[in-house]
Amino acid sequence: xxxxxxxxxxxxxxxxxxxxxxxxxxxxxxxxxxxxxxxxxxxxxxxxxxxxxxxxxxxxxxxxxxxxxxxxxxxxxxxxxxxxxxxxxxxxxxxxxxxxxxxxxxxxxxxxxxxxxxxxxxxxxxxxxxxxxxxxxxxxxxxxxxxxxxxxxxxxxxxxxxxxxxxxxxxxxxxxxxxxxxxxxxxxxxxxxxxxxxxxxxxxxxxxxxxxxxxxxxxxxxxxxxxxxxxxxxxxxxxxxxxxxxxxxxxxxxxxxx
Amino acid sequence: xxxxxxxxxxxxxxxxxxxxxxxxxxxxxxxxxxxxxxxxxxxxxxxxxxxxxxxxxxxxxxxxxxxxxxxxxxxxxxxxxxxxxxxxxxxxxxxxxxxxxxxxxxxxxxxxxxxxxxxxxxxxxxxxxxxxxxxxxxxxxxxxxxxxxxxxxxxxxxxxxxxxxxxxxxxxxxxxxxxxxxxxxxxxxxxxxxxxxxxxxxxxxxxxxxxxxxxxxxxxxxxxxxxxxxxxxxxxxxxxxxxxxxxxxxxxxxxxxxxxxxxxxxxxxxxxxxxxxxxxxxxxxxxxxxxxxxxxxxxxxxxxxxxxxxxxxxxxxxxxxxxxxxxxxxxxxxxxxxxxxxxxxxxxxxxxxxxxxxxxxxxxxxxxxxxxxxxxxxxxxxxxxxxxxxxxxxxxxxxxxxxxxxxxxxxxxxxxxxxxxxxxxxxxxxxxxxxxxxxxxxxxxxxxxxxxxxxxxxxxxxxxxxxxxxxxxx
Ligand SMILES: Nc1ncnc2c1ncn2[C@@H]1O[C@H](COP(=O)(O)OP(=O)(O)OP(=O)(O)O)[C@@H](O)[C@H]1O
Ligand SMILES: [Mg+2]
Numbered sequence: 131x132x133x134x135x136x137x138x139x140x141x142x143x144x145x146x147x148x149x150x151x152x153x154x155x156x157x158x159x160x161x162x163x164x165x166x167x168x169x170x171x172x173x174x175x176x177x178x179x180x181x182x183x184x185x186x187x188x189x190x191x192x193x194x195x196x197x198x199x200x201x202x203x204x205x206x207x208x209x210x211x212x213x214x215x216x217x218x219x220x221x222x223x224x225x226x227x228x229x230x231x232x233x234x235x236x237x238x239x240x241x242x243x244x245x246x247x248x249x250x251x252x253x254x255x256x257x258x259x260x261x262x263x264x265x266x267x268x269x270x271x272x273x274x275x276x277x278x279x280x281x282x283x284x285x286x287x288x289x290x291x292x293x294x295x296x297x298x299x300x301x302x303x304x305x306x307x308x309x310x311x312x313x314x315x316x317x318x319x320x321x322x323x324x325x326x327x328x329x330x331x332x333x334x335x336x337x338x339x340x341x342x343x344x345x346x347x348x349x350x351x352x353x354x355x356x357x358x359x360x361x362x363x364x365x366x367x368x369x370x371x372x373x374x375x376x377x378x379x380x381x382x383x384x385x386x387x388x
Numbered sequence: 389x390x391x392x393x394x395x396x397x398x399x400x401x402x403x404x405x406x407x408x409x410x411x412x413x414x415x416x417x418x419x420x421x422x423x424x425x426x427x428x429x430x431x432x433x434x435x436x437x438x439x440x441x442x443x444x445x446x447x448x449x450x451x452x453x454x455x456x457x458x459x460x461x462x463x464x465x466x467x468x469x470x471x472x473x474x475x476x477x478x479x480x481x482x483x484x485x486x487x488x489x490x491x492x493x494x495x496x497x498x499x500x501x502x503x504x505x506x507x508x509x510x511x512x513x514x515x516x517x518x519x520x521x522x523x524x525x526x527x528x529x530x531x532x533x534x535x536x537x538x539x540x541x542x543x544x545x546x547x548x549x550x551x552x553x554x555x556x557x558x559x560x561x562x563x564x565x566x567x568x569x570x571x572x573x574x575x576x577x578x579x580x581x582x583x584x585x586x587x588x589x590x591x592x593x594x595x596x597x598x599x600x601x602x603x604x605x606x607x608x609x610x611x612x613x614x615x616x617x618x619x620x621x622x623x624x625x626x627x628x629x630x631x632x633x634x635x636x637x638x639x640x641x642x643x644x645x646x647x648x649x650x651x652x653x654x655x656x657x658x659x660x661x662x663x664x665x666x667x668x669x670x671x672x673x674x675x676x677x678x679x680x681x682x683x684x685x686x687x688x689x690x691x692x693x694x695x696x697x698x699x700x701x702x703x704x705x706x707x708x709x710x711x712x713x714x715x716x717x718x719x720x721x722x723x724x725x726x727x728x729x730x731x732x733x734x735x736x737x738x739x740x741x742x743x744x745x746x747x748x749x750x751x752x753x754x755x756x757x758x759x760x761x762x763x764x765x766x767x768x769x770x771x772x773x774x775x776x777x778x779x780x781x782x783x784x785x786x787x788x789x790x791x792x793x794x795x796x797x798x799x800x801x802x803x804x805x806x807x808x809x810x811x812x813x814x815x816x817x818x819x820x821x822x823x824x825x826x827x828x829x830x831x832x833x834x835x836x837x838x839x840x841x842x843x844x845x846x847x848x849x850x851x852x853x854x855x856x857x858x859x860x861x862x
Pocket of ligand 2: 174175176217298
């Protein structure tokens with residue numbers, strides 16, 4: 131087995147009195163799709179934001195290619211090569227597609243922007259995803275549909291050649307055809323050696339593209355299983371009760387958490 | 389740009405490249421007009437409301453009094469508009485963030501007050517007393533320290549330069565250095581506004597409302613309840629009373645048109661080479677021609693003698709017009725062509741998106757407050773000259789409201805994310821026209837000025853709110 135490219139150890143995170151993540155261990159492997167599953171409020175998005183440098187860790191350590199790192203801000207994460215597509219997308223509505231894709235990483239000469247170059251690259255990135263529903267990279271994001279916004283957010287992550295890409299419920303807002311495209315894309319990204327983390331509530335999607343499944347139950351890692359060793363019903367059980375047969379949290383821990 | 393994407397999705401092309409064809413085509417006059425119409429329908433009316441307002445109010449006053457559309461009155465109008473425009477230009481930055489600076493008017497009062505007192509007294513320390521003088525010095529040092537803490541080194545340097553002017557007394561002997569002191573004081577005030585808003589998280593509305601009162605008091609401390617005339621200082625008196633020489637007017641226009649033409653043609657050629665949509669040569673030429681002809685007519689017109697009485701000729705483009713235009717050009721470049729400008733807009737659109745993109749959101753925001761207060765100081769200097777001198781009430785009353793109204797009428801959104809320097813100038817002229825035209829009607833009570841200005845602002849805010857709703861639903 132290859133070593134993980136990104137690893138989190140013993141992560142704890144509280145918001146005030148609410149202890150959201152308990153001693154979470156989590157790893158991402160190059161060339162694999164790791165599905166992160168769990169019920170609403172299990173802490174999936176919080177875990178992602180801790181790795182992104184948006185939330186600070188209370189305790190715990192992040193390792194990048196085996197080295198301990200501190201991710202104090204989103205720019206540190208992107209400098210390492212970790213890209214994110216957030217659940218709420220976080221696009222600036224008043225800017226156009228290109229401007230959003232290059233936000234914070236504009237191509238410049240001196241202080242001046244090089245718009246033509248950015249537009250070309252944005253277009254290339256969308257073309258590489260075989261996007262057919264957007265017809266101009268100069269379209270304001272405010273005028274895009276949910277699926278189109280999702281596509282832009284994913285294209286932004288792809289544009290920057292991240293070594294790890296987190297996708298927080300990328301298909302939640304999408305129709306059938308676009309979901310298909312995104313899932314194909316997820317697989318293709320992993321096949322090029324990128325470590326992909328897919329957060330999803332859709333078990334069909336998870337079972338289709340994931341290599342590895344991590345189930346969070348009320349802020350605790352219930353189990354990490356390989357797709358080939360598990361079944362949909364077992365994953366569902368891990369999500370809903372934190373355990374399944376010999377797998378998962380001990381009965382007492384699961385009960386305590388609940 | 390097509391508004392309806394569904395038919396493209398169904399068009400069944402297999403090459404995804406084809407769907408971006410529109411991004412590679414040259415744009416002519418027709419496409420550019422269509423794009424503009426789409427933008428207006430999507431809720432970005434741009435300068436449209438201001439231009440309509442300009443026409444409606446202008447036609448109304450021209451029809452009702454022959455005194456309105458005279459060369460002499462237009463000159464006055466521009467003097468009245470100048471300080472509104474300068475303050476509105478600075479406010480644009482803060483409004484783009486979705487914030488506001490209610491203290492911009494009185495910031496101008498404080499800054500111009502200290503500048504005037506330095507010049508008049510020749511010894512600021514003696515004139516304002518040790519308490520005020522030391523407080524001013526410590527305040528500026530504190531602002532410099534805060535700017536350093538926030539890693540705004542240029543800002544810190546400028547504030548420290550202001551401290552240098554105070555300590556060396558340089559601003560007491562030279563009018564330009566007194567202007568510099570005013571701007572440095574403005575910048576220091578901007579640092580306080582910005583840090584209070586970003587670090588403590590107090591809404592800008594509250595921070596600047598509270599400081600509004602404080603600066604009113606400080607202006608009084610600076611000028612000591614007198615009015616300090618500006619007419620003794622030629623450079624200061626020139627702001628709203630003098631004109632560029634006719635030759636300088638032509639040279640400035642040539643530089644403006646030449647600079648615009650060079651960058652526009654170069655830019656479009658670069659875009660064409662890069663394979664992204666570009667404006668056809670004819671379209672760019674048309675833009676340059678409109679600027680050249682319009683500017684040429686204006687300069688020619690201003691270069692005629694507009695003194696209604698016999699005596700020395702009054703001619704040339706007023707400084708009250710050329711200075712705001714110069715600032716507008718610089719700010720337009722900063723906002724649309726630099727990454728700092730783009731970050732500013734992105735923060736106005738979504739703070740969350742900006743900070744997740746690694747933008748130092750708070751540093752950019754403090755920078756915007758600094759520009760706003762710095763411009764407020766420049767506006768305060770113009771206002772002091774326009775109103776005959778730096779006096780205790782400088783920048784109070786309607787100054788700030790007029791500037792906000794100017795920006796909003798021009799098309800800058802109170803909700804953030806949208807605004808252009810050009811809008812501020814257009815809006816300032818609309819706002820200045822109201823008191824100007826009404827005072828030419830001796831039959832109308834002066835109370836009408838405020839009543840009408842308030843209504844115009846309300847209309848502008850409604851247009852803003854409606855277009856925002858359209859942008860969201862469209
Ligand atoms: N900024 C915050 N302040 C306080 N509580 C928070 C904050 N962010 C998240 N939480 C809480 O942390 C818990 C986990 O939230 P999180 O968004 O990580 O869940 P999730 O697994 O992503 O759920 P979903 O599937 O609904 O997206 C929730 O109880 C949520 O209310
Ligand atoms: Mg979530």
